[in-house]
Amino acid sequence: MKHAYLIMAHNNFDVVAAFLRILDSEDNDFYIHINKKIKSYPESLLKDSVHNSKLFFVPRVSVGYYNYTMVEAVKSLFNSSIKNKYDYYHLVSCSDMPIKSKTEIDKFFTENNGKLFVGFAPRQIRENSEYFHFFSTYRRLKSSLGSKIFKRLAKLEFGVQRLLKVNRLKNCPYEVKKGCDWYSITHDAAVYLMENEPIFKKYFYRSFCPTEYFAHTVLYNSDFRDCFYDLDDEFHGLMR
Numbered sequence: 378m379k380h381a382y383l384i385m386a387h388n389n390f391d392v393v394a395a396f397l398r399i400l401d402s403e404d405n406d407f408y409i410h411i412n413k414k415i416k417s418y419p420e421s422l423l424k425d426s427v428h429n430s431k432l433f434f435v436p437r438v439s440v441g442y443y444n445y446t447m448v449e450a451v452k453s454l455f456n457s458s459i460k461n462k463y464d465y466y467h468l469v470s471c472s473d474m475p476i477k478s479k480t481e482i483d484k485f486f487t488e489n490n491g492k493l494f495v496g497f498a499p500r501q502i503r504e505n506s507e508y509f510h511f512f513s514t515y516r517r518l519k520s521s522l523g524s525k526i527f528k529r530l531a532k533l534e535f536g537v538q539r540l541l542k543v544n545r546l547k548n549c550p551y552e553v554k555k556g557c558d559w560y561s562i563t564h565d566a567a568v569y570l571m572e573n574e575p576i577f578k579k580y581f582y583r584s585f586c587p588t589e590y591f592a593h594t595v596l597y598n599s600d601f602r603d604c605f606y607d608l609d610d611e612f613h614g615l616m617r
Contacts, residue, residue, distance in 0.1 A: 506584050
């Protein structure tokens, strides 16, 4: 079975290098997206960490916290990897580390071939998806005063939208679902996700943390709904 590990990275490059060494295998390839805001990173360290796998650095996006640039980075990873057609695509962060061997991981996915490992949260916060978010990127500024100011502005914008009864998803064709950013999906599901991203973007461009809605909403509202490993328990469904 062939696996593509799609890594969202902005720091912890020693951890990423260790991740690569542990899962280095002819059956595993790695695709790394490095936030364009990062001016320098140890490219040679990462390249030297693999000997059997193929390693790809995908086109970089300048990623801001909580906004749609996060989805754009995910798109860069998927669009770069689906060309080479893998059995499974695993979206991971630069803080992740395998707790099972590559043999055990491959065995598990072989036994559950075709299942989608996406975690669904028991509830979603209405204002995160139904309201427009204009200040989300600024809520994690280095200046604590700046962060406080923009958090207050966010409360103000939500208050105004509440009064105006804003619901940007009123005509959305999707039943909205939310969950953890990270997941493991099949090739067909990955292709479907990329094909339907423009529809998703139309309704979720100004959402808060749209990556927490992306795969969950698009795949749930499709024929892939019957393929989820567990719809009831977010973290069992995710199997991370």
